[in-house]
Amino acid sequence: MNANDPILETLNLVKEFKGFVAVNGVSLKLKRGSIHALIGPNGAGKTTVFNLLTKFLAPSSGMIFFNGVDITGERPAQTARRGIVRSFQISAVFPHMSVLENVRVALQRRLGNSYRFWQPENSLLQLNEHAMALLADVGLETFADTLTVELPYGRKRALELATTLATEPELMLLDEPTQGMGHEDVHRVTEMIRKAAVNRTILMVEHNMSVVSSIADTITVMQRGSVIAEGSYAEVSANPQVIEAYMGTTDTALQGAH
Amino acid sequence: MRLTTYVYIALAALAVLAPLIGLYPVFVMKLLCFAIFACAFNLLLGYTGLLSFGHAAYFGAAAYTTGYLVKTLHWTPEVAILGGMALAAFSGLIVGAMAIRRQGIYFAMITLALAQMLYFVCLQLKLTGGEDGLQGVPRGNLFGMLSLSNDTTMYYFVLALFVTVFLLIRRIVHSPFGQILKAIRENEPRAVSLGYDVERYKLLAFVLSTTLAGLAGSLKTLVFGFATLSDVHWSMSGEVILMTLLGGVGTFFGPVLGAGIVVALQDNLADKVGSWVSVIIGAIFVVCVMAFRRGLVGEAQAFFGRKKKTA
Known part of the structure; x- marks a missing residue:
């Protein structure tokens, strides 16, 4: 396997719920060793993508490859044992x-x-x-x-991160790791993620733009189930389609927290 | 926790001395059989979080099997008990494999439906004696040597098995497997995301529970010398739920206490108030659900836990 091959690749991933397309033809390539952020307005389908990648939901169509192996039909625990471990939007602890x-x-x-x-x-x-x-x-x-x-909320999220790292995942999926946190906790968790990213690939859903801009190498922007832009923070934040998705108008530049 | 130790020592002494101080051994044996049954059920409801509404099936299937093996095939009691447990384990595996993916009420309904099927099979089969059941099952000789027809000998045999089951369940709960069961109960999606096939863990817990329920049924047949339709009847499934909840679900001693109360009430009241005994037990159950949700042992633990904290 070539080190430049993507660690995870999806081809035309689609998830339909009765009459509603939550994820519509998403093709992603995650570069090995990078921090990749998935952003977009509420209801864009980010968490559904997470659920598809970790097999908590089965895709309506499309394929998922991890290290070149087709994992589309695997069970969630199997996928976890392969090295794709996720965290949850609401702190997942015991x-x-x-x-x-x-x-x-x-x-x-x-x-x-x-x-x-x-x-x-x-x-x-x-x-x-x-x-x-x-x-x-x-x-x-x-x-x-x-x-x-x-434990206080912020500490629970830290524990969740420690638990996820304990499985030594090759690819770590973090669903809004700083959601609901105060300023100090956000900073601490951001540093933890940066540290955890050494020798590892991270895909994260995140709303806090200052977190995204400071640690993400690549950013994919989703809207209404589809990818509308991809690139570095500078590229994405200058994209008029992205600005419109977030602000509803192209007048303002994408700034700061959401 | 010192208090618990004293309680256990006192109970152990009482159990060992029971035949000497005039407690009727058949009554205590009945109590212990149902205590094993309730402990097995508690392993599933209290420590795995699955409500089976058909546990009489495994109790009854093993009761009939052991009865048949001893009476017709003249097997020794310990092998016949193992035979009953094996069948209970096997049926647990089949039912569990079908039901384990369902949650909550659906799981309860599937286990109930399959248990009802077994009831009608037992009613129709020649092997099980239909409405008469299997009567006059001899206790036989343990390992072919020790006669169990003496109530005191039989009593200590049952007591030894009860203690084994009680300790085994403690071990299961405090084992690497028990840790994963707890994690699944606490947060199932998280356990999945850490790479655990939760259905397999639940299935193993289910089979362990049905196997031990089978042991209870097998012993019951030997103690009383019969296996009848009431062993596989749905009301038996209800009774074990009642015992567990009354004593305290998810506590080690709760099911034992619950079984003790229910069996004692049934035995002492049946000849005085007749079928009103069901009404009385039902009323107690309602009070228990309304006033002490955690059951008697659960409430006691909570009470002493609070006291300890404030002290």
Whole structure:
């Protein structure tokens, strides 16, 4: 496989819900090792694309290739094991497990003992060290024994990121990682994403333009289920179609937060 | 948690001494059989989050199997019990494979429908004795040596199996597998996105539950010497739900307590108030659902948990 081949490629992806086309002929190419942002107004089909890529939804037509392999017909857990791991729009944690246990659930899969109902729980203790290291990376090491439901929102998102990273995904899909966060949390999560992107490809849906402009290498803009522009931030933000999609008029330039 | 330890020690002592202090062994054995059944059911409802409305099918199928193997084929009781459990596991696998992808009420309906099918099969088959059921099943000799016809011997055999099941369920819940079950219960899409085939985990939990429900049914046949249609009747499925909820779903001891209360009420009230016993148990259930949602053990845990926090 050539390093210049795209890590993920979609061909004419279509998703129809009864009489409504949510995703209409989307062809994406994700460059290996890049941070790729997917933006667009509400209802543009960004989250549906995420659900198609991770198999939570089956496409009506079109194909998906990961590292050159056709994964269009795979089950979601299979796709996850291939190395495409997603986060969710609403923070996806296991609320009544400790922070450490949350990360450990992700690490446990590689241990290969997850069907062993006769094995004592302390067989999982060997994962603690690795889990603590992952928590330290996102600044959660002092919260290891906290029940996750008690964490503040921003910390939950950090935990979600640590859990996703624990699976060592080749391609990480982040659905609005800074949504609902205060200014400081946004900055911290942005730095975490930048750090996580080393040796990894990231596709993210994001509304916060200052985040997108500061870390995304490539930006794809969607509107009403179709791609209307693609390129660097400078290219995309100067595109009249994009400005119109966002502002409803071509008069104003695309600026700052959404 | 010290208190829990004392409670367990006291209960263990009571269980061991029961035949010596004049508790009627058949009554305690019945209680223990239903406690095993409720614990098995709780593994599914409390720790996997699946509501099966047809668990009598596995209880009853194993009850008939063990009865048939002992009475007609003269197998020794321990092998006949394993035979009953094997059939319960197999039917659990078939039903589970069909139902596990459905959620909530649909899952409950499929399990109920398939259990009703089994009921009518048991009613029609010659093998199961139709309306008469299998009567006069001997207890036989354990490992071909130890006679179980003595109630005290049989009692300790049942008690040993109950303790094994109780500890096994604790182990399952606190195992690597139990961790994944908990994760699935907490946030299923997230568990999928981390690469877990959640349906397979649920199916394994379902089969474990039906297998243990089978053990309960097999033991019941040996204790009473019969297997009848009431073992596969839907009201038996309802009863095990009642026991579990009354005692406390998702707690280790709740189902045992729930089974104890229901069995004690049935045995003590049946000859005094006749069929009114169903009304009384129904009323208790309504009160339980309205006032203590977490069941008796669940409420007690919540109460002592709060006390601990404020102290």
